Amino acid sequence: MEDRELIERIMKLKKDRNxxxxxxxYQPGEVQDIADFLGDxxxxxxxxAESDADVIVFCGVRFMAETAAxxxxxxxxxxxxxxxxxxxxxxxxxxxLRRKKAEHPEAFVxxxxxxxxxxxxxxxxxxxxxxxxxxxxxxxxKVLFVPDQYLGRHVASRTGKELILWPGFCPVHMNILPQDIxxxxxxxxxxxxxxxxxxxxxxxxxxDEVLSTGGMCRYAGExxxxxxxxxTEVGILHRLRRENPGKTFLPASERAVCSNMKRITPExxxxxxxxxxxxxxxxxxxxxxxxxxxxxMVQVG
Ligand code: SF4
Numbered sequence: 001m002e003d004r005e006l007i008e009r010i011m012k013l014k015k016d017r018n019x020x021x022x023x024x025x026y027q028p029g030e031v032q033d034i035a036d037f038l039g040d041x042x043x044x045x046x047x048x049a050e051s052d053a054d055v056i057v058f059c060g061v062r063f064m065a066e067t068a069a070x071x072x073x074x075x076x077x078x079x080x081x082x083x084x085x086x087x088x089x090x091x092x093x094x095x096x097l098r099r100k101k102a103e104h105p106e107a108f109v110x111x112x113x114x115x116x117x118x119x120x121x122x123x124x125x126x127x128x129x130x131x132x133x134x135x136x137x138x139x140x141x142k143v144l145f146v147p148d149q150y151l152g153r154h155v156a157s158r159t160g161k162e163l164i165l166w167p168g169f170c171p172v173h174m175n176i177l178p179q180d181i182x183x184x185x186x187x188x189x190x191x192x193x194x195x196x197x198x199x200x201x202x203x204x205x206x207x208d209e210v211l212s213t214g215g216m217c218r219y220a221g222e223x224x225x226x227x228x229x230x231x232t233e234v235g236i237l238h239r240l241r242r243e244n245p246g247k248t249f250l251p252a253s254e255r256a257v258c259s260n261m262k263r264i265t266p267e268x269x270x271x272x273x274x275x276x277x278x279x280x281x282x283x284x285x286x287x288x289x290x291x292x293x294x295x296x297m298v299q300v301g
Contacts, residue, residue: 019055040214091168092147121289195231
């Protein structure tokens with residue numbers, strides 16, 4: 001099928017189904033180009049909650065589609081490739097979290113949105129990379145932060161609080177090394193460096209700004225700098241270049257590619273809309289408890 005015909009079929013079916021296509025900033029360029037909304041996890045969860053569509057096609061990974069299903073129980077949530085998971089989210093299981101909670105019964109559990117619905121259900125509040133600092137600032141007392149140790153360390157450094165960290169990490173952001181940034185800085189001394197808080201501390205230490213992907217998109221439009229070195233998954237470069245055609249964006253590392261994010265294609269979006277599958281559903285008892293943790297996040301911002 002020609003690209004144009006494929007897009008036309010997606011658009012027609014989207015209308016027939018009263019569907020909305022939510023696309024994460026790390027998705028392949030051709031998927032970003034069919035988005036109704038493009039954003040980071042926090043922005044997309046807000047869009048999901050506000051939408052009056054009957055069907056949400058979530059172009060991202062499983063935990064993101066689960067978050068939409070938790071917030072929108074009356075909508076059909078589709079994940080066009082059911083194998084699109086997140087290795088970071090898989091680094092904490094509900095059983096392991098319960099054991100850790102038993103060791104620290106007084107701790108408040110803050111759970112990065114990159115986690116399963118079951119883990120969210122076992123937590124007091126969720127956070128994203130965009131609001132993690134604000135969320136932890138509001139908490140008095142001990143915090144157990146799961147599952148990303150590097151986001152946790154970044155939050156600890158910004159809030160001055162000592163957190164109990166889980167040993168999880170994003171293997172994609174681990175591919176960005178300090179020497180990658182140093183080399184690019186030597187070649188482009190005028191460039192500003194923006195990195196994601198899932199990066200190693202040695203990398204965030206070299207950055208001018210540590211931002212979520214949504215924050216990077218805003219920063220790119222506002223900064224006077226014409227060249228940015230971007231330390232996150234390379235999919236974001238498509239959006240940054242499209243929205244800022246006069247500026248230069250350099251990936252901190254070409255190795256920062258999330259194969260799970262790249263599982264979604266326009267063809268799979270079409271099939272998903274045709275069959276209304278694969279669906280993502282969360283059992284009601286887990287959904288209600290996970291929603292309480294997400295609601296607690298939304299209240300803080
Ligand atoms: S980039 Fe990292 S955290 Fe994001 S979905 Fe891929 S593996 Fe998970």
